[in-house]
Amino acid sequence: MFDLLYLGFGEILNIKILLVIFIGVVVGVIAGLIPGFTVAMAIVLTLPLTFGMEPVTGIAAMIGVFVGGMSGGLISAALLGIPGTPSSVATTFDAYPMAKNGHPGKALSIGIWASFLSSIISLLILVTIAPQVSQFALKFGPWEMFALICLALTIIASVTGESMIKGLIAGLFGILISTIGADPIMGFARFTFDLSVLRAGIPFLVVLIGMFAISRLMESLEKPQMEKDLKEKQKENAAEVAFVLRPIKTLKTVLKKPGTLIGSSFIGSIIGAIPGAGGSIANIVAYDQAKKWSKDPKKFGTGCEEGVVASEAGNNSTVGGDLIPTVALGIPGSAVTAVLLSALMVHGITPGPLLIVEEPGIVGGIFVAFFIASFGMLITQFAGMRYFVKVTQVPTHLLVPIILMLCVVGTFVLNNRVTDLYILLAMGIIGYLFTKYKFALAPAIIGVILGPIAEVNLRRAFMTNPDWTLFVSRPISLTF
Numbered sequence: 001m002f003d004l005l006y007l008g009f010g011e012i013l014n015i016k017i018l019l020v021i022f023i024g025v026v027v028g029v030i031a032g033l034i035p036g037f038t039v040a041m042a043i044v045l046t047l048p049l050t051f052g053m054e055p056v057t058g059i060a061a062m063i064g065v066f067v068g069g070m071s072g073g074l075i076s077a078a079l080l081g082i083p084g085t086p087s088s089v090a091t092t093f094d095a096y097p098m099a100k101n102g103h104p105g106k107a108l109s110i111g112i113w114a115s116f117l118s119s120i121i122s123l124l125i126l127v128t129i130a131p132q133v134s135q136f137a138l139k140f141g142p143w144e145m146f147a148l149i150c151l152a153l154t155i156i157a158s159v160t161g162e163s164m165i166k167g168l169i170a171g172l173f174g175i176l177i178s179t180i181g182a183d184p185i186m187g188f189a190r191f192t193f194d195l196s197v198l199r200a201g202i203p204f205l206v207v208l209i210g211m212f213a214i215s216r217l218m219e220s221l222e223k224p225q226m227e228k229d230l231k232e233k234q235k236e237n238a239a240e241v242a243f244v245l246r247p248i249k250t251l252k253t254v255l256k257k258p259g260t261l262i263g264s265s266f267i268g269s270i271i272g273a274i275p276g277a278g279g280s281i282a283n284i285v286a287y288d289q290a291k292k293w294s295k296d297p298k299k300f301g302t303g304c305e306e307g308v309v310a311s312e313a314g315n316n317s318t319v320g321g322d323l324i325p326t327v328a329l330g331i332p333g334s335a336v337t338a339v340l341l342s343a344l345m346v347h348g349i350t351p352g353p354l355l356i357v358e359e360p361g362i363v364g365g366i367f368v369a370f371f372i373a374s375f376g377m378l379i380t381q382f383a384g385m386r387y388f389v390k391v392t393q394v395p396t397h398l399l400v401p402i403i404l405m406l407c408v409v410g411t412f413v414l415n416n417r418v419t420d421l422y423i424l425l426a427m428g429i430i431g432y433l434f435t436k437y438k439f440a441l442a443p444a445i446i447g448v449i450l451g452p453i454a455e456v457n458l459r460r461a462f463m464t465n466p467d468w469t470l471f472v473s474r475p476i477s478l479t480f
Contacts, residue, residue, distance in 0.1 A: 024064025032072020174447020272321020286314020
């Protein structure tokens with residue numbers, strides 16, 4: 001592995017490649033903070049631009065976008081309460097309350113440091129135990145995946161808000177709407193009520209944007225007092241900008257929680273190494289486990305520092321985890337790494353278990369590009385923080401149309417379907433009603449994201465073997 005790193009530094013330490021990585025990080029951060037514009041979409045848009053590059057340069061550019069995008073969702077999650085990406089849903093639970101309490105800079109700083117440090121931890125895991133973790137991930141059948149999702153779904157009980165019953169209803173609602181559209185195994189239409197708008201299903205990103213963003217916009221328009229509140233908080237926010245420029249304090253805050261940081265990073269790395277899992281699951285599971293192991297779990301959801309550290313560490317460490325099966329076995333851990341593999345194939349490089357032996361320079365370049373991109377993300381986020389914090393000072397009547405436009409554009413470009421815009425409006429209204437009648441939004445979003453994965457793996461398990469005892473007799477599944 002040290003030989004790989006030596007080769008990687010030789011490949012990457014070039015002004016042109018370093019500049020490409022930095023540009024990729026900036027593009028990724030911007031893509032991550034726009035609600036609905038996923039990291040996978042940014043990577044796909046980047047792929048054609050890499051065709052004329054050298055293989056190492058092209059891969060380095062996409063890794064820069066990958067790392068930047070995974071951290072970019074923090075910005076809108078903390079400042080607006082709207083997850084920029086599905087993998088930053090749990091970040092809104094504590095980062096947004098912290099920002100609303102007059103500490104937006106602190107929320108961003110903690111999230112950025114947690115993102116950076118967890119990326120470095122996942123890189124160390126990637127470099128040292130890639131083959132071993134990949135072999136462990138390959139042991140995951142549908143029974144283990146279903147058990148993992150059930151574990152992730154237990155967080156619904158932790159984020160139900162004031163009423164457990166209302167929270168569970170919201171979670172079940174999310175799982176219910178995830179079943180609308182074509183059956184994932186057989187392809188039959190179900191629960192569509194013969195409406196063409198529902199035949200393609202309800203994309204979870206549309207639900208996320210609608211329930212979090214559109215509903216919040218409706219709520220803000222209903223509260224003209226918000227303008228006055230924002231002006232009253234401008235002095236606090238101005239003081240917070242000064243605080244932001246001294247990130248050493250927040251670094252110490254993060255380092256004071258080593259158990260949460262390291263534990264969440266390991267959770268994210270392991271889940272990232274499981275093909276088909278990804279950051280949205282890791283973000284939720286890491287937050288849930290941090291809350292369960294905390295000495296004071298009641299503070300979670302109120303602007304807790306530990307909650308921000310756990311969610312962002314779990315989210316960003318999946319980058320290293322994603323790359324483990326990709327590098328060691330040629331198996332993509334997510335849609336993003338699938339695009340990375342396709343980029344290798346475009347350049348005539350065959351991914352697979354022999355990649356490390358046949359193309360050690362490429363593999364070393366991936367490791368080093370990830371390392372440099374992590375530092376690029378840290379610099380980009382802190383350099384732009386004073387501008388990110390100012391988002392909280394923009395008057396509501398200016399902020400609402402801008403966010404609405406980004407939400408509509410982000411929704412449309414997902415599938416290029418006008419019908420998704422109708423679903424966006426419907427989900428916005430439902431989210432608004434949920435908020436008005438004190439139903440927590442987070443359980444619904446968790447249900448929408450995890451429900452389809454649970455269903456597919458449950459049905460695959462029974463199609464493979466109808467014996468239900470396998471869920472409790474297989475060691476990994478039983479452990480989950």
